[in-house]
Amino acid sequence: MSQLNLHLKVWRQNAGQPGHFQDIEAPEIPDHASFLEMMDIVNERLISKGQEPVAFDHDCREGICGMCSMQINGVPHGPEKATTTCQLHMRKFRTGDTIWVEPFRAKAFPVIKDLVVDRGAFDRIQQAGGFISVRTGAPQDANALPIGKVVADAAMDAAACIGCGACVAACKNASAMLFVSAKAGQLNVLPQGQPEKDRRTLGMVRQMDKEGFGNCTNQYECEAACPKEISVRWITKLNRDYAVAAVKEALGNTPKVAGGGD
Amino acid sequence: MSAVFDSFSRFYASSIGKKILVALTGLMLIGFVFGHLVGNLLIFAGQDAINEYGHLLQTALHGGGVWIARVGLLAAVLIHVVATVSLTKQNNAARPDKYGQHKAQVSSKSSHTMILSGLTILAFVVYHLLHYTVRIGNSFNSDAYKIDLHGEKVHNVYKMVIDGFSWAPASLFYLIAMALLSSHLSHGFSSLFQTLGISTDKSEPVFKKAGYAFAGLIFAGNAAIVLSIWLFGYGR
């Protein structure tokens, strides 16, 4: 096991106040540590010196919950492709490296403290349509509704989105299109998603706009940064679904109710 | 009526709605830029060919054709510019606190400078219209630029273009503008298919290549006209 001596530039900020980069020396970091474990070590040392530890988000530490974040050397979740910060290992760095550690920056993701940002905007977008309405009660028979393998696989790919927000962080416009397109698209391709498809698409896109995310400029930095490799083809689909839903809404797509009994 | 208008203003107010309008107007402008180049290349077919073409454009539909095209293009440019300026403002506002480090991993320089290339093209379009369409600050409207063509007195487009590009500052500005237009197209061409919901994993590489080829063609074709006159004395 070898050890790394690192120089960190860590963003420190309290909500509503201006922040700054703090230079923190991080000597003797085991190279088998994950990035979050490195931050833990740094924090223990800060605490033992009576200083305030660096606040950062984390939960599962196995790449599935979407809580960990951090812009590491200018890239969300750091330099490793398709990897969350919690799964990023320190052996990807060299001793003597300077590492910039910043929060995901977007107007729609206000800083709560240091590296922790409020990603509640994503929840509100989900509430605006990222669901299906189902009858409760006895469960339906498995496979009662046949779904082609291609469609099922595609829906699973989109469902892999963990809502981490790296797509927003990577985009020069802080656009949330990759997240929204994955969450809307996952349901829009499935038969269960059809009844509410137009309402979902319009609702989620409008909420996205309201939250103050930027607009997509088709540069695909989101896809490159996404730890779950969500494809920008979901954005293509969202654009198409939105256009169709908006035209139907404009033309009035409510079917005429059949007149009763005469 | 007002319900339809409400729906339209909602569409325009949305991020995707605005982008779709940018893509559709961008597509119109691409068509125009291509037709414009093909027509202008007639200068290499000699004086009569381009003058005949110019006369045809002026007199199509008893002179109405050119106005229909102008109004359509003006509308396209206005929508494209107003929407992209508004989108760009929103994009800047979406990240008020900048990163200390922010690395672009896959996107091109051209895609990061669309508003700069676009606004330069806009300035160029205004100059170009004053130069060759309204003909202000030059003598291109005088009798020296009238010529007999099949017994009709028509505008001598050929002589105007030759004289126009014999002046270095104009030629230089045209070349710079064409380089930036080509940069704009190298991202914009394939981008519009994504915005319109058409791109697939199979077709995207094709759109990308077609976009680079188109951008290259627009630059090479227009630059050939300017350079052959300005530096190589074609027609002088």
Ligand code: HEM
């Ligand atoms: C002949 C002239 C022009 C052509 C052919 C053209 C073409 C295009 C195309 C095809 C796109 C891509 C649309 C999409 O991503 O869906 C685009 C985007 C853009 N255009 Fe133009 N354009 C022209 C003039 C202008 C002008 C005068 C401006 C000035 C403001 C401008 C600013 C932009 C910007 C900022 C974008 C990026 C929009 C975005 O991705 O959100 N363009 N243009």
Ligand code: SF4
């Ligand atoms: S699309 Fe990718 S980057 Fe964006 S929130 Fe989902 S998992 Fe994270």
Ligand code: FES
């Ligand atoms: S902590 Fe759960 S994905 Fe990183």
